[in-house]
Amino acid sequence: MNCTDFLSQLTDYFDGQISPELLAEVRTHLGECDHCKVVLNTTRQTIEVYRGNEIYEVSDELRERLHSAIMSKCSAARKQA
Numbered sequence: 257m258n259c260t261d262f263l264s265q266l267t268d269y270f271d272g273q274i275s276p277e278l279l280a281e282v283r284t285h286l287g288e289c290d291h292c293k294v295v296l297n298t299t300r301q302t303i304e305v306y307r308g309n310e311i312y313e314v315s316d317e318l319r320e321r322l323h324s325a326i327m328s329k330c331s332a333a334r335k336q337a
């Protein structure tokens with residue numbers, strides 16, 4: 257699993273719709289990738305805020321923003337390595 261795969265599973269992960277196999281892959285990726293860990297925490301906080309307002313939805317726009325954030329961070333990390 258790479259960062260793009262991780263992101264595509266993110267909403268299912270929060271919805272609890274993810275299969276045990278994919279969940280294991282997500283957890284493995286999170287163990288290896290600090291960027292996705294940060295994104296996961298940020299997304300969780302965002303969702304909790306939305307849930308507090310009874311508007312629980314990860315919009316396409318939010319997903320797009322998260323996607324660009326991850327990809328730019330991950331390519332930056334690769335350049336440093």
Ligand SMILES: [Zn+2]
Pocket residue numbers: 258259262285289291292330
């Ligand atoms: Zn990642």
